[in-house]
Amino acid sequence: MANLTIKNLKKSFGDIEILKGIDLEIKDNEFVVFVGPSGCGKSTLLRSIAGLEDVTSGHIMLDHKEITDLAPAKRDLAMVFQSYALYPHMSVRKNMSFALELAKENKEVISTKVSEAARILELEPLLERKPKELSGGQRQRVAIGRAIVRQPKVFLFDEPLSNLDAALRVQMRLELARLHHDLNATMIYVTHDQVEAMTLADKVVVLNQGRIEQVGTPLELYRNPANRFVAGFLGMPKMSFLPGNVTAIDASSVTVELTSGASVTLPAASEHLRKGSAVTVGVRPENIDVVEPSESSLTGYMDIAESLGSDTYCYVKTDGQETLTVRMPGNFACNYGDRIGLRLHVDECHLFDEQGNAVQKPSRMAA
Amino acid sequence: MLSLKQRRSLNTLLMGVLAWGVALAIFFPIFWMLLTSFKTEIDAFATPPQLFFSPTLENYTLVNERSDYLHFAWNSVVVSFGSTIIGMMLAVPAAYSMAFFETKRTKGTLLWMLSTKMLPPVGVLVPIYLLFKDTGLLDTKTGLVIIYTLINLPIMIWMAYTYFKEIPKEVLEAARMDGSTLFQEIWRVLLPMSKGGLAATVLLSLILSWNEAFWSLNLTASEAAPLTALIASYSSPEGLFWAKLSAVSTLACAPILIFGWISQKQLVRGLSFGAVK
Ligand SMILES: Nc1ncnc2c1ncn2[C@@H]1O[C@H](COP(=O)(O)OP(=O)(O)OP(=O)(O)O)[C@@H](O)[C@H]1O
Ligand SMILES: [Mg+2]
Numbered sequence: 001m002a003n004l005t006i007k008n009l010k011k012s013f014g015d016i017e018i019l020k021g022i023d024l025e026i027k028d029n030e031f032v033v034f035v036g037p038s039g040c041g042k043s044t045l046l047r048s049i050a051g052l053e054d055v056t057s058g059h060i061m062l063d064h065k066e067i068t069d070l071a072p073a074k075r076d077l078a079m080v081f082q083s084y085a086l087y088p089h090m091s092v093r094k095n096m097s098f099a100l101e102l103a104k105e106n107k108e109v110i111s112t113k114v115s116e117a118a119r120i121l122e123l124e125p126l127l128e129r130k131p132k133e134l135s136g137g138q139r140q141r142v143a144i145g146r147a148i149v150r151q152p153k154v155f156l157f158d159e160p161l162s163n164l165d166a167a168l169r170v171q172m173r174l175e176l177a178r179l180h181h182d183l184n185a186t187m188i189y190v191t192h193d194q195v196e197a198m199t200l201a202d203k204v205v206v207l208n209q210g211r212i213e214q215v216g217t218p219l220e221l222y223r224n225p226a227n228r229f230v231a232g233f234l235g236m237p238k239m240s241f242l243p244g245n246v247t248a249i250d251a252s253s254v255t256v257e258l259t260s261g262a263s264v265t266l267p268a269a270s271e272h273l274r275k276g277s278a279v280t281v282g283v284r285p286e287n288i289d290v291v292e293p294s295e296s297s298l299t300g301y302m303d304i305a306e307s308l309g310s311d312t313y314c315y316v317k318t319d320g321q322e323t324l325t326v327r328m329p330g331n332f333a334c335n336y337g338d339r340i341g342l343r344l345h346v347d348e349c350h351l352f353d354e355q356g357n358a359v360q361k362p363s364r365m366a367a
Numbered sequence: 368m369l370s371l372k373q374r375r376s377l378n379t380l381l382m383g384v385l386a387w388g389v390a391l392a393i394f395f396p397i398f399w400m401l402l403t404s405f406k407t408e409i410d411a412f413a414t415p416p417q418l419f420f421s422p423t424l425e426n427y428t429l430v431n432e433r434s435d436y437l438h439f440a441w442n443s444v445v446v447s448f449g450s451t452i453i454g455m456m457l458a459v460p461a462a463y464s465m466a467f468f469e470t471k472r473t474k475g476t477l478l479w480m481l482s483t484k485m486l487p488p489v490g491v492l493v494p495i496y497l498l499f500k501d502t503g504l505l506d507t508k509t510g511l512v513i514i515y516t517l518i519n520l521p522i523m524i525w526m527a528y529t530y531f532k533e534i535p536k537e538v539l540e541a542a543r544m545d546g547s548t549l550f551q552e553i554w555r556v557l558l559p560m561s562k563g564g565l566a567a568t569v570l571l572s573l574i575l576s577w578n579e580a581f582w583s584l585n586l587t588a589s590e591a592a593p594l595t596a597l598i599a600s601y602s603s604p605e606g607l608f609w610a611k612l613s614a615v616s617t618l619a620c621a622p623i624l625i626f627g628w629i630s631q632k633q634l635v636r637g638l639s640f641g642a643v644k
Contacts, residue, residue, distance in 0.1 A: 099545035
């Protein structure tokens with residue numbers, strides 16, 4: 001069992017408040033990913049949970065037991081650091097057994113647990129080596145091994161894959177997913193890699209400037225971002241944003257006139273939008289079709305196109321000087337400067353009010 | 368014109384000559400002392416100085432008859448090792464907290480500690496002498512251990528701090544997460560990781576204490592007098608006897624020179640402050 005509850009957690013360094021009141025529930029066996037831009041406080045939050053930073057105020061509870069002021073050693077959490085932080089003077093075996101030795105575990109148990117972890121992580125041939133004799137990926141595995149031998153209540157990972165090359169990162173990502181499945185452990189994972197967040201997480205926590213913007217499953221966040229920040233943060237390439245003004249409202253839809261003069265009508269249910277309110281329409285690259293210029297009121301010129309083989313991402317300059325990203329099939333042919341029309345899948349578009357909060361969709365549409 | 372390769376080897380040659388020159392210049396006094404210690408008093412005085420002479424051991428015999436070398440040597444050993452051990456026990460925790468739990472005042476504290484080394488010792492001779500007199504520490508090994516510990520502590524903390532600074536703090540945090548107590552964290556992770564540097568610190572402290580003369584001359588008489596005081600005792604009353612003085616100096620330097628020679632690898636590595644790895 002490992003249920004972690006964080007209540008109104010605040011943390012300041014000197015006069016600067018870094019975490020501005022974090023409330024979060026993490027359930028047993030959950031894989032929770034913290035994402036957010038650099039400097040938003042992800043590591044600080046993780047380190048506060050670990051006990052490596054003293055918090056300014058608030059509570060951290062593990063299985064309903066207050067651990068806010070407990071020493072890290074007493075919390076029964078294991079952490080994998082971005083820099084691996086292996087003990088350079090100890091062999092791989094020693095690195096993994098260190099915690100168990102400190103816990104005065106008996107020798108045979110230690111040896112069994114270390115062998116088991118080494119087997120899972122394919123470290124068996126390397127057990128007698130020193131960390132400096134290992135490659136980056138192997139070091140990473142030792143760091144993970146060091147954590148799993150302890151069978152901690154919660155695993156904490158701070159960007160564990162960011163020092164690896166792309167291919168290895170994909171491989172380790174899969175291994176982590178498998179590990180989470182096999183160990184049935186609660187894991188908290190910090191990253192700013194969206195793919196890691198989307199693929200590994202049961203629950204994604206989006207942080208921005210020391211606050212939680214939104215919590216949910218990866219698909220919830222992708223489909224129903226609570227605000228413009230989350231909408232723009234998740235998704236590669238990013239969602240495009242088109243500013244405009246409300247020209248008509250009824251019970252289940254809003255008509256917006258974009259800067260270019262084109263009008264779009266989106267399903268939306270909002271009490272506080274008025275005629276003339278400034279809003280932003282958000283649309284993901286996969287929710288735009290390219291059509292003949294005569295078939296749509298939203299027109300523009302083809303800018304750069306990036307061909308990735310499976311897909312082609314076209315960057316389009318609209319007549320209102322907005323930039324839109326459009327995903328097209330890999331075989332899509334277009335030329336720089338081509339005049340095109342754009343059709344938005346209005347049901348999949350997002351509408352944000354002036355404060356950047358998402359405007360609710362009518363209840364029958366809410367996914 | 369020289370080719371790049373030729374210029375490089377010329378450079379190496381020049382650097383080699385320079386290094387040897389400096390080394391010889393530093394070593395020469397010791398060499399001369401050693402030489403003089405095997406001369407008769409007459410030869411020792413000769414002008415021009417003689418490089419070739421018939422060596423004699425009479426100075427050593429005389430020194431041995433006149434004073435109890437082992438008594439002084441033992442005092443030197445006790446005070447240098449004593450002050451080094453106590454010094455390390457204080458310096459390691461101090462440097463640990465300054466290196467890994469830095470506050471706004473850490474840099475200032477370090478500078479302040481170092482600044483105490485800038486005061487000429489003679490400036491505090493009288494107060495310390497009186498303090499020692501009142502507390503009965505005059506001419507005791509305990510007194511010398513205390514004073515050596517205190518005068519070397521700033522350097523030891525400063526050195527240990529520099530080495531600790533090179534250790535990534537995540538490794539210590541990992542140890543904390545793994546369940547180590549503060550003591551285990553320091554003893555099983557920090558110390559093994561910085562042992563080269565700490566060995567250099569220990570060595571420097573030993574050498575400084577061994578060679579210290581100002582306080583030992585002023586605060587001891589006979590009971591606790593270390594080798595430096597023994598040397599000094601040969602320089603005064605009956606005029607200068609160069610050969611005997613050299614013999615006693617050689618005897619005083621020998622142990623620490625040999626010790627330094629054995630551990631020079633550690634020392635060089637440590638003193639280059641981790642630059643060579
Ligand atoms: N020890 C510290 N003292 C002062 N400020 C700090 C300290 N540690 C972190 N900060 C500040 O706190 C903020 C959040 O840092 P944190 O390391 O949590 O960011 P992050 O979200 O992990 O970013 P990244 O993705 O770059 O790792 C940053 O603005 C950073 O400058
Ligand atoms: Mg970070």
